[in-house]
Amino acid sequence: MPRLPPEVQQQGVTVKKVSSAFLLAISLVSRDNRYDSLFLTNYAQINLLNQIGNIEGVGESRLSSNQVYSMRSW
DSSP states (O other): OTTSOHHHHHHOOOOOOOOSSOSOOOOOOOTTSOSOHHHHHHHIIIIIHHHHHTSTTOOOOOOOOOOOOOOOOO
16 A cells, blocks of 8 residues: 555555456347347346346456447537
8 A cells, every 4th residue: 555646545445356267157138139239238238237246246247248339429
């Protein structure tokens, strides 16, 4: 702590113990092809990711997909 800048010392430091091995993988699919992979990824991002991460004993939850909704404005 003494070697950290004052701004960081004021905010505090959070340390998480993390394993590089994952314990569970969840796959979302649309059996009738009504939803594509981009929609399912966005659904997981909005509705599932934080809830899974908040389960006691879960260190971190993350998506392995690189697909995300984006918006370009001019």
